[in-house]
Amino acid sequence: MIVEPKNQSFVSMTVREALRDGMAEEMQRDKTVFLMGEEVAEYNGAYKISQGLLDMFGAKRVVDTPITEHGFAGLGVGAAFGGLRPIVEFMTFNFSMQAIDQIINSAAKTLYMSGGQMGCPIVFRGPNGAASRVGAQHSHCYASWYAHCPGLKVISPYSAGDAKALLKAAIRDPNPVIFLENELLYGHSFDDVSSDPEHVLPIGKALIRREGKDVTLVAFSLMVGKALEAAEQLAEQGIDAEVIDLRTLRPLDIETIVQSVKKTNRVVSIEESWPFAGIGSEIAAIMMEHAFDYLDAPVVRVTGADVPMPYAANLEHLALPQVDAIVEAAKAVCYRGD
Amino acid sequence: MAYPISPEKALEAYGDMFLIRRFEERAAQLYGMGLIAGFCHLYIGQEAVVVGVQSILKPQDSLITAYRDHGHMLAAGMDPKGVMAELTGRSGGYSRGKGGSMHMFSREKNFFGGHGIVGAQVPIGTGLAFAHKYNEDEGVCITSMGDGAANQGQVYESYNMAALWKLPVVYVIENNGYSMGTSIARSAAGPNFFGRGQGWDIPGEKVDGMQLLKVQEAAKRAVEHARSGKGPYILEMDTYRYRGHSMSDPAKYRSKEEVEDVKQNRDPIDHFRAYMITTLKVSEAQIKTIEDKVKAVVAEAVEFSKTSPEPDPSELYTDILKEGSATL
Numbered sequence: 001m002i003v004e005p006k007n008q009s010f011v012s013m014t015v016r017e018a019l020r021d022g023m024a025e026e027m028q029r030d031k032t033v034f035l036m037g038e039e040v041a042e043y044n045g046a047y048k049i050s051q052g053l054l055d056m057f058g059a060k061r062v063v064d065t066p067i068t069e070h071g072f073a074g075l076g077v078g079a080a081f082g083g084l085r086p087i088v089e090f091m092t093f094n095f096s097m098q099a100i101d102q103i104i105n106s107a108a109k110t111l112y113m114s115g116g117q118m119g120c121p122i123v124f125r126g127p128n129g130a131a132s133r134v135g136a137q138h139s140h141c142y143a144s145w146y147a148h149c150p151g152l153k154v155i156s157p158y159s160a161g162d163a164k165a166l167l168k169a170a171i172r173d174p175n176p177v178i179f180l181e182n183e184l185l186y187g188h189s190f191d192d193v194s195s196d197p198e199h200v201l202p203i204g205k206a207l208i209r210r211e212g213k214d215v216t217l218v219a220f221s222l223m224v225g226k227a228l229e230a231a232e233q234l235a236e237q238g239i240d241a242e243v244i245d246l247r248t249l250r251p252l253d254i255e256t257i258v259q260s261v262k263k264t265n266r267v268v269s270i271e272e273s274w275p276f277a278g279i280g281s282e283i284a285a286i287m288m289e290h291a292f293d294y295l296d297a298p299v300v301r302v303t304g305a306d307v308p309m310p311y312a313a314n315l316e317h318l319a320l321p322q323v324d325a326i327v328e329a330a331k332a333v334c335y336r337g338d
Numbered sequence: 339m340a341y342p343i344s345p346e347k348a349l350e351a352y353g354d355m356f357l358i359r360r361f362e363e364r365a366a367q368l369y370g371m372g373l374i375a376g377f378c379h380l381y382i383g384q385e386a387v388v389v390g391v392q393s394i395l396k397p398q399d400s401l402i403t404a405y406r407d408h409g410h411m412l413a414a415g416m417d418p419k420g421v422m423a424e425l426t427g428r429s430g431g432y433s434r435g436k437g438g439s440m441h442m443f444s445r446e447k448n449f450f451g452g453h454g455i456v457g458a459q460v461p462i463g464t465g466l467a468f469a470h471k472y473n474e475d476e477g478v479c480i481t482s483m484g485d486g487a488a489n490q491g492q493v494y495e496s497y498n499m500a501a502l503w504k505l506p507v508v509y510v511i512e513n514n515g516y517s518m519g520t521s522i523a524r525s526a527a528g529p530n531f532f533g534r535g536q537g538w539d540i541p542g543e544k545v546d547g548m549q550l551l552k553v554q555e556a557a558k559r560a561v562e563h564a565r566s567g568k569g570p571y572i573l574e575m576d577t578y579r580y581r582g583h584s585m586s587d588p589a590k591y592r593s594k595e596e597v598e599d600v601k602q603n604r605d606p607i608d609h610f611r612a613y614m615i616t617t618l619k620v621s622e623a624q625i626k627t628i629e630d631k632v633k634a635v636v637a638e639a640v641e642f643s644k645t646s647p648e649p650d651p652s653e654l655y656t657d658i659l660k661e662g663s664a665t666l
Contacts, residue, residue, distance in 0.1 A: 034472070060472065063503075065499070066495070066498055066499065066502070068495035068498065068499070070461070070491065070492045070495060071461045071464075071492050071495025071496050071498070071499060072461075072495070072499065073461070074458060074460070074461025074462050074464070074465065074492060074496070075461045075462070075464050075465035075468055075496070075499060076465060077461070077462050077465060078402075078450075078461060078462035078463060078464060078465020078466045078467075078468065078469070078479075079465040079466070079468045079469045079472070080465070081450050081462065081465070081466060081469075082400070082450075082465065082466045082468070082469025082470065082473075083469055083473065084468075084469050084472055084473075101455060101458060102458060102461065102462075105454070105455050105458060106453070106455075106458055106462060110441075110443075110451070111657050111658070111659070111660060112436055112657045112658055113433055113436060113437040113441035113443075113451075113452075114432075114433050114437060114441065114442070114443040114451070114657075115431070115432065115433035115434035115435075115436050115437065115657060116434075116656065116657035116660075117432075117433070117443050117444070117445055118443050118445075118450075118451075119660045150658050151658055151659065153659070174660040174661075175659050175660050
């Protein structure tokens with residue numbers, strides 16, 4: 001059941017606070033929900049997402065783990081099989097590669113392999129993608145990796161309100177959910193956070209963050225902000241861009257993208273991960289399948305560079321999608337070269 | 339003097355071991371006939387391990403293992419018909435034909451699989467133990483693995499967390515001497531798997547896994563330890579598998595003489611049969627009654643596994659996600 005009460009008030013808070021409140025409310029609501037991960041309890045979270053939760057819920061439900069991702073991810077899966085609802089925090093999703101066998105082979109596939117008997121209600125969450133100057137092994141976006149896999153749901157919110165309401169949906173969901181946050185967004189404030197503990201958003205619904213008629217910009221997480229900036233610049237140049245915040249990557253809200261493209265006839269996808277077999281590749285394929293006759297230009301992908309993330313400031317800047325590149329791509333599909 | 343097992347309980351345990359032996363022999367036949375395909379890992383030779391451990395468990399206890407799992411399922415009380423029909427990939431199987439030999443589960447019997455990735459069941463079993471403790475249900479999770487899996491890194495990550503948090507888990511290492519085709523001497527630096535929890539003060543012992551009573555006795559100690567809140571326990575079961583690693587393995591890495599020697603001198607079923615007759619004074623007729631009953635059960639399972647229909651094509655796209663979420 002989606003419960004979206006009327007007359008609710010929205011307040012301003014950071015993504016960090018919204019995520020914490022979302023977890024706290026769900027832990028209050030359901031005694032089987034617990035949080036585990038590196039530094040989540042006594043340290044109050046490596047990025048302070050779990051600030052105060054140990055004091056509120058005690059060590060039984062806020063569990064500091066050793067730095068052994070493979071082991072504790074698998075332990076979380078077992079706890080979920082055993083009737084609990086674990087939230088497993090990865091200090092960054094880069095470290096989830098240590099645990100990816102448990103996430104895919106154990107969490108995602110077991111419902112199918114058991115003919116529907118098992119089910120694994122678990123949330124794997126943490127920061128994903130590039131932060132700032134942390135090099136190749138700590139800057140990787142895993143959106144397309146996890147979105148590839150049946151049996152998983154994959155969420156990657158932008159705003160604080162979405163972060164809270166979608167995290168609550170993820171915790172209540174009876175399936176394994178990958179919840180991709182972004183470190184650079186943690187400190188951003190948004191005024192869209194519901195204070196109603198029953199405000200839960202549906203998984204699988206994109207949001208049109210800016211309406212426009214000339215070109216559709218499709219993005220998620222941090223890149224939504226870049227797309228909105230690009231849209232402002234495009235407006236100054238007479239191009240009216242529509243910005244879609246995907247919010248969920250699996251299941252993808254194909255309908256919202258297709259309806260937008262029927263109006264704008266042009267698509268630019270933006271993601272910070274590598275281009276090959278990325279989310280943008282999927283958007284392009286979906287446009288071929290669902291909106292081919294509506295396209296007035298080929299789909300263009302703005303992505304991270306196809307290289308391991310460099311450390312040097314200038315190279316890192318070059319490796320990540322910037323507003324200028326989005327503006328250029330939008331102009332290109334509108335055939336508005338300089 | 340009191341014997342460690344009553345004649346009635348002994349006959350029950352014998353029947354359970356005989357069921358696994360008979361079931362696996364028939365599975366091998368069906369494999370030969372092409373009715374079972376893919377990977378199929380038989381438990382023949384190791385029957386005393388799982389029957390001995392299972393016989394001392396309480397209803398709230400849970401069990402998890404890897405892919406040599408048919409014996410565990412039968413010992414846990416799962417219906418042989420459902421297990422065999424899963425092997426043949428039919429809709430009457432425990433996973434409705436979608437899991438196969440390595441992937442079967444029964445929530446009703448607290449059997450949590452059936453896992454195909456070597457060692458992956460060990461953190462999961464540790465998590466089941468975490469849930470037992472969290473829910474305060476006084477349950478213990480029996481987490482089985484082979485000697486091959488015992489070299490996996492995630493096993494030691496699990497030992498660490500289980501000891502740190504005093505989780506009610508008993509790790510049963512079924513040491514059959516070979517991780518697929520590689521003998522212990524060639525795969526493990528240090529043959530004492532039971533001692534590998536020492537760094538965390540996890541007690542461990544080596545048990546003759548071919549002798550049911552020895553298994554029972556050790557399992558009682560281990561499970562009581564875990565149930566009383568003292569944390570994990572390791573049991574290394576010295577056992578042997580008669581068949582290859584899977585049906586496609588001719589097992590040329592060991593001599594016929596080695597296999598014959600175990601069959602002649604250590605067979606868990608023959609050994610226990612002789613014990614029942616000479617010590618417990620159980621009659622041949624009583625044993626035959628049990629054996630006949632088991633043969634009929636297995637024959638029925640085989641028949642069911644042949645006649646149960648294949649899954650409906652619509653099953654291809656079911657059970658991918660569970661419904662009833664906040665989003666529906």
